[in-house]
Amino acid sequence: GNSVTQMEGPVTLSEEAFLTINCTYTATGYPSLFWYVQYPGEGLQLLLKATKADDKGSNKGFEATYRKETTSFHLEKGSVQVSDSAVYFCALESGSARQLTFGSGTQLTVLP
């Protein structure tokens, strides 16, 4: 079946540091890949997505590239801010109903 393996947290960084959160997946076919963010007390929000190999999703300074050869979709940001503190979920979409399969989530804390 499908699965998503995500870098375990928590991750603590200083403001303006470089962020990488690793994500690899196992799936049949050609899934779409997503990063969702969950801020404290809020629901999940779509951060970025990529629908085919070599696509790069980007939003709010975050980027992730769909790498089919390594089955990866690592999240990066060049300079994090305190406001980026949240839980980040990697996910893939597949199946006839296009269900999402989530990774375990990574808690990011950015210190001023």
Add this chain to the structure above:
Amino acid sequence: GAVVSQHPSRVICKSGTSVKIECRSLDFQATTMFWYRQFPKQSLMLMATSNEGSKATYEQGVEKDKFLINHASLTLSTLTVTSAHPEDSSFYICSARETVTDTQYFGPGTRLTVL
């Protein structure tokens, strides 16, 4: 952007009672809604896929008689936890797929505590 609401946000009930959680898409129509369960410090686990006007499709291991799902309109799906027990205590999250943009939007979740 599109908004999905859940009600209640938090509920505490006694063991053996039933609890209904509502999921509404506020400004869009959703033919498909999803129900997830999230354990502390763990990922979201898909429980079922809810299609408007038809029976929900449950994931393996999810008891359909315990977790009743009704998707009676294009903007409302409900999850009823029947005869709740302490092990049903969890964070329940719904999402709705917006037809035009084909994007899945998530509700803020409902914290269920069964005493």
